[in-house]
Amino acid sequence: METLEINSSQALTxxxxxxxxxxxxxxxxIDLVIMMTFCSALFYWMRTYFQAEDEIHYVxxxxxxxxxxxxxxxxxxxxxxxxxxxxxxxxVIKADGAAGTFSDYxxxxxxxxxxxxxxxxxxxxxxxxxxxxxxxxxxxxxNTVVVKQA
Numbered sequence: 375m376e377t378l379e380i381n382s383s384q385a386l387t388x389x390x391x392x393x394x395x396x397x398x399x400x401x402x403x404i405d406l407v408i409m410m411t412f413c414s415a416l417f418y419w420m421r422t423y424f425q426a427e428d429e430i431h432y433v434x435x436x437x438x439x440x441x442x443x444x445x446x447x448x449x450x451x452x453x454x455x456x457x458x459x460x461x462x463x464x465x466v467i468k469a470d471g472a473a474g475t476f477s478d479y480x481x482x483x484x485x486x487x488x489x490x491x492x493x494x495x496x497x498x499x500x501x502x503x504x505x506x507x508x509x510x511x512x513x514x515x516x517n518t519v520v521v522k523q524a
Contacts, residue, residue, distance in 0.1 A: 375391055376391070376392040376394075376507075376508060377389045377390060377391055377392060378390045378392055378469070378507055378519055378521065380470060380471040382471075388471055390467070390471070390519070390521040390522070391521060391522040392507055392508045392519060392520070392521055392522075393462075393464045393508060393520040393521060393522055394508065395499065395502045395503060395508065397462050397464060397522070398464070398502065398508075398520055400458070400462060401456065401458035401459045401461070401462045401464055402458060402490070403458070404457060404458030404461055404462070405444065405445065405448075405456050405457060405458035405459075408444075408457055408458070409437075409440065409441050409444055412437070412440060413433065413437040413440070413441070416433055416436060416437060417433045417437075420432060420433055444456070445479075445482075445483055445486065446479055446480060446483040449466055449474070449479040449482070449483075450476050450479050453465065453473060453474075454466035454467060454473065454474045454479070459520070463522055463523045464520050464521065464522060464523070465520070465521055465523050466478070466479070466482065466513075466518050466519070466520055467518065467519060467521055468517060468518055468519075469507065469517045469518060469519050470517075474516075474518055477516075478516045478517070478518050479516075481512060481515055481516035482512035482513060482515075482516045482518060483512070484512070485510070485511045485512030485515060486512055488511065489501065489510045489511050489512055490510075497510075497511065498510040498511075501514070507519045508520065
């Protein structure tokens with residue numbers, strides 16, 4: 375169990391348990407299942423209620439933005455948690471223990487494509503495995519960590 379120790383200005387030390395690669399992976403899978411379920415339901419609804427031959431284009435026009443914005447929106451609105459992180463009791467915080475800000479979540483989100491999608495997760499796995507605080511590139515640049523909640 376890896377921990378992050380943060381010393382406050384009042385000489386108090388706070389310890390956070392860092393999220394493991396497995397925990398981060400399972401949170402990602404939960405979020406992916408939610409996004410895929412939404413898109414599948416939308417596709418089914420479009421096929422059932424609309425007989426247009428081009429309904430697939432409408433599905434992509436709705437699903438792609440949802441897929442791309444899901445983590446940014448949920449982390450921003452839920453204090454550093456997506457639904458997957460919430461289920462596994464994980465949260466994104468600043469490396470100094472402060473709550474994340476929109477710009478932190480945006481920075482993480484901007485590097486998400488490189489970390490996860492373009493490399494099929496390989497780059498994220500390497501980064502989380504090799505960095506001291508289990509951070510992927512987006513976390514390093516945003517100065518954030520993923521921790522387990524108490």
